[in-house]
Amino acid sequence: MTWKIKIKDIISEKISKIEGDYVTEFIELHTGTYKVIDNRFHVKISIVYTNDTIVVGGFVKGKIERPCDRCLEMGILELEGTIEAIYDLKNEPNFKDSEIENLKNVIYYKGEEIDLEERIIEALVVSAPDVFVCKKDCKGLCPYCGENLNLHPNHQCKAMEEALIDPRFEKLLHLKEKLNNN
Structure with a gap:
């Protein structure tokens, strides 16, 4: 399944939903590279177009094999990430007078298609814990x-x-x- 969507299709449909599997054998997170169980993550995404803005929301979930940080035995870690993005198709970013607190989570975008794979990976990386323990009483x-x-x-x-x-x-x-x- 391709995770690239055409902007003109989004504009004409106004609202669309995508559901499928993001297929990959390994995933690179901030703590290392891990094997993906069943080579897939399940993804559900809703896309809404309004006022030259595309709003993307959804979730991704799946399991990876990761060593326990206490005993080093391999365990299974369930990941559930939230996909959130706002693509502004009209404006250009203006960072000259803005402060860090005033920045919004907006992607200023020019192009013909959006690659949702970046948002899927971002959601997985953000949802991954820094420390993984195979069981509470390890x-x-x-x-x-x-x-x-x-x-x-x-x-x-x-x-x-x-x-x-x-x-x-x-x-x-x-x-x-x-x-x-x-």
Whole structure:
């Protein structure tokens, strides 16, 4: 499916809807490049033309395979992004006297067609979290040897035992060991 739409078609139809799958094997997000589950994201977009302005709104959703930031095991992350854009076909941007607070989310556009793929990718990138955890109670990795604590919750390693212990907390450590043995 092509995500390019002709401006003249939008102007003549006034209102249109597009629904389909954005097909891609991988997606590049701000945290890395990831495999897309089923090689697709489902997309629904509404397009409205009024007063030399095209308003685009909709959503995109799908799943990617991403390593957990705590345990590094592969997990599935569901992405749901909102597509929003306003294309101003008449005006030119004037940034000379405007302040950052006054800028609107408007794309000043000249051309014969609009590529909605850019808006789809933008929605996915914005919806992706900076940190992904495979499950709420993910225990992560042992900070001394790297053992996955989800697979071995009672893990004790030699490196952990040999780690330098702050002498101010040594008595508390002995108390903890004593309580664990009871």
